[in-house]
Amino acid sequence: MSDRRPLLFFDSGVGGLSVLAPTTALLPRAPLVYVADSGGFPYGTKSETEIAARVPALLGRLAERYDPRLIVIACNTASTIALQHVRAALDLPIVGTVPAIKPAAAASRTRTIGVLGTAATVRQPYVDDLAARFAQDCTVLRHGSGRLVALAEAKLAGETVPLDAVSHELDGLFHQPGGERIDVIVNACTHFPLLEAEMRAVAPAGVAFVDGGPGIARRVAHLTQGQSWPEHLPPGHAVFTSHDPAHRRLAPTLATYGLSRLETL
Structure with missing residues (x-):
């Protein structure tokens, strides 16, 4: 039977699309969930303590909701601060993003x-x-x-x-x-x-x-090697953690990345 569990990409905003794109080029049949933590955006101005507390808790909620086979923290700031905290909290593969x-x-x-x-x-x-x-x-x-x-x-x-x-x-x-x-x-x-x-x-x-995008894509492909994918690719989900009508302005661009469904967490 095909495995419908998605790859989940996480960033504070839309930057993680630069990681999603090379990954989907290698894995075109992968179901996708892309999460922009718009409620916490931007991470670059936040303290290490804030990020280390927020990211693992939020990814725990997302893992329960979307049941991903793998999570990509497609954010250098979140990865350099919270990656080890997330790996300690969640029992599934976590791929981080670090400066190349x-x-x-x-x-x-x-x-x-x-x-x-x-x-x-x-x-x-x-x-x-x-x-x-x-x-x-x-x-x-x-x-x-x-x-x-x-x-x-x-x-x-x-x-x-x-x-x-x-x-x-x-x-x-x-x-x-x-x-x-x-x-x-x-x-x-x-x-x-x-x-x-x-x-x-x-x-x-x-x-x-x-x-680091191409290297992360290769890492995801390696970790999912031999796994099954759905015969018919479901629409990708773009998820925001806050409600803002302005997110609709991103819909045409998100659709070009295979993310045709917009949701608010």
């Missing part, structure tokens, strides 16, 4: 890389550990941007993203001492790959961008 410092260091020729995330992510000891393990011979510059999160949300709602605003945020990396040597930027927030076209348009020539 290892592939960035491997690709850098100047040995100077930038880590662009939320303020909460870039200050985490987890990032220190990744840099120490995989980028020992690199200069690792960091910048926290909440503005890019808001711009990505606006883009998916159909608004035009002003390039000067994107350029201003990237200047937070390039204008640091040594920033002119950056040749690879780690998009350490899942919202940021949604703005990659705009970032490439304003970044210096030759700067590359990397993120």
Whole structure:
């Protein structure tokens, strides 16, 4: 018999779509539930204590409601703070999202890389550990941007993203001492790959961008290898944790990701 249990993707907003997309490219028959914690958005300005308490409790409720076969925490901030708490609380596979410092260091020729995330992510000891393990011979510059999160949300709602605003945020990396040597930027927030076209348009020539989405997709495919999928793919669910009529503006974009049903938790 086919297994109708979904993959559940979780983020504070729509950024996790940058992880969902490469996963569904590998697993096109997978049922989907995408949860945007709009009631707690944005995570990047919250304290570690708030996130460590909120995320496991909320994912516990979601696991009971949707019975997923696997949960992807498609959020760097939530993963770097709450991943171990979630794994301790739930008895099912949990895949986290962490800054792609290892592939960035491997690709850098100047040995100077930038880590662009939320303020909460870039200050985490987890990032220190990744840099120490995989980028020992690199200069690792960091910048926290909440503005890019808001711009990505606006883009998916159909608004035009002003390039000067994107350029201003990237200047937070390039204008640091040594920033002119950056040749690879780690998009350490899942919202940021949604703005990659705009970032490439304003970044210096030759700067590359990397993120964890493709690696997470491969991990999910590995963990679900050999499992059965429904013969007929049900409509994907997009779930918000607060009621806001503005969420309807996201419906056309969500539908392109296979999420044609909108719900409020």
